[in-house]
Amino acid sequence: MEWEISESYRAAKEAALRRKYDQSALFLRTALSLIERRLNSISVDDPNKDQLVKVKSVLKLNVERMNGIADVVSQMRQMAGVTISSSPIDAPPSDPDVWPLPPLTKKTSAIPSPKSAAKKQTYSRVDNKTKKSSVGKSPCTSAGCRNITKRANSLGRASMSELSEVTPKEEGDNNSNEKGGNEKVFDDRGFDKELVEIIERDIMQKRPDVHWNDIAGLDEAKKLLKEAVILPSVMPNFFKGIRRPWRGVCMVGPPGTGKTMLAKAVATESQTTFFCVSSATLTSKYRGDSEKLVQLLFKMARFYAPSTIFIDEIDSLCSRRGADSEHEASRRVKSELLTQMDGCSPDVSRVLVLAATNFPWDLDEALRRRLEKRIYIPLPDKTNRFQLLKLALAEVSIDEEVNLETVADSLDGYSGADITNVCREAAMMSMRVRIANLTAEEIKALKQEEVDLPITSNDFSQAIQNTSPSVSSTDVQKYEKWIHDFGAA
Structure with a gap:
């Protein structure tokens, strides 16, 4: 009987891949009836009974969702006025002497395109009220339909133990999605989910335990950083117009003089959202993703403003342009970074770019101009x-x-x-x-x-x-x- 259940799963998977959701639901119901028959035939003390009960509950959920997909597909076809017939009479004429067109190969990428991300409203964040109001609606949402398709793809390979592990995982996902809506959440529509997660990982949630008193000397640098980061939050009415806060500060000096320690002190003492990024964060092997990461970084910084973006070793990210060894991809990243810092982009007055470098002579001239304050962190006296x-x-x-x-x-x-x-x-x-x-x-x-x-x-x-x-x-x-x-x- 286990072989028959496995065959039913495989048939349901193949039907779902062919978009025959009615047939897939039928095969799932067949597997469900086989499991019910097996439950009736075993004793109460059978060790496999609990596992079969879990598989039965998962199958019921899959049947309901597959029926929901079939209903939605039927409604969409009726609304569009599309009638699809499986009769060979309705098929287009074919010439046996002419070869058919080759099948289309779908190329997949590790990072989905922004168009597909915009169509799939998978990761648009909603609050609890919206979720509660959508409980009574059709069980097939865009995210739900895709989850069912992924689940159908794996039914043929899933064993009895794997299916029993689906229920706690889905319950954990539901609990994680039902978080409170009071927290300020970035609207990531139009951006790839993977890119958003990369930038979110660089938001420093836990403040480093480094204070101003833990840094010996460097009084001028401390004074400037307090004026650029802390005072605008304390005196917002003063820092307006020509007195606007500094948008860029570059700390220059030999290695080991305390540049990164100053950045940690800024993250600890300030009340701003602190982004700690490096060249590895803003580079990608996929064409165009590095520029998107830079754009997304500043967009999130403006959303969570006031914000501080700390870029350590900025010379590795934005070196002088026009060199013979410069790659075209790195040039695009530099141009996007310069545009986001000071260009036709939206207001960035509440976003501070804090940079540190040991090779200031390698910095691009345009970046040097945008880093309004360039301070020297010398060796200690x-x-x-x-x-x-x-x-x-x-x-x-x-x-x-x-x-x-x-x-x-x-x-x-x-x-x-x-x-x-x-x-x-x-x-x-x-x-x-x-x-x-x-x-x-x-x-x-x-x-x-x-x-x-x-x-x-x-x-x-x-x-x-x-x-x-x-x-x-x-x-x-x-x-x-x-x-x-x-x-x-």
Whole structure:
């Protein structure tokens, strides 16, 4: 009997593929009657009874939906005045000496086209009132019909255990679709669902636990970012007209000076919607999708305004145009980014583009003009190095003989990341000396007090000797020259 049920599923699948929904419903009812007969023949204690009951409920749901599809198709044909006959008399004449046309091959793509996305109103978001009002209507909506078609395609391959797993999954989908409509939801009609999900994943839901006080120095950069991001939300009536907020801020400096930390502090302290994107987010192997991603990013940013778009390593996304090695696809992406930032696009006064780069001399001239504020994030001076040491060593114990000011003097030319690495290296020195020549069991038996010893001056000296600065003086001169020529603080 299981073979007969499987054959009925296969026949229902083939009928659904041929768009014979009446026949598909008939085969499903046949399978349903076979399952009912099987349930009547087995005992109450049979271990397969629960599984058969679940399959029966799924089949009933499929039969109802398939009947709904058939009714809707019949109504649409009546409204359009189309009569389709299966009689061979109504078939078009054919010449046996002429070969028929080859069948049309449907090309599929990993990302659906925007036309199909506009026709299929699958992911148009509606509120609870609309959903409740549509409960009593026909069970075949556009989304429902497509779900049934997908389910019919898989009936021939589905086993009894696979069908029993459909019910909890569908219940979970229904629960997820019945969320409250009070939340502000972006209208994604006209865009591919996959592209919308890519941008939504880059909206930072959980704020990073980085505050202004966690960053040593950089007072000018903090002041500018507060003026560009935080103050417009606090004083909206002041930032109007010529006093409008800055639309673009570019942080320029050597690696490891705190540019990304400043962006994290903006995401934590500000009340704006924070988009953290990179070149990987805005690139796609499909032609035209990269431009759509850029357009969709700014459209969503305007919808969730006030918003901040942070683009790290922006030189990899919008380098200088006109180079011999430039690809045509990357040029289109750059043009779309420039248009969205400042062009004939809608008002973007409530959207701030916050960029960071280590290669400012590779930026395109038009992008450099749109990034109105170009600030230099330099290597830390002695005062900032001393603050960095205190922040990095706040959770460890330091020997009383250690003079942090002397250590800060010896770290001239080191970036913030280099100083953090030196502190980490110094904090590990005592542990390395203690566990030398010990086995894993002996190390495990050590007490915390024997390993966690205060950091000494010798530890700092050895750590500084083992760690060289990552930024050369030649690079610093290049940054200073560029900021002197093109800086706007």
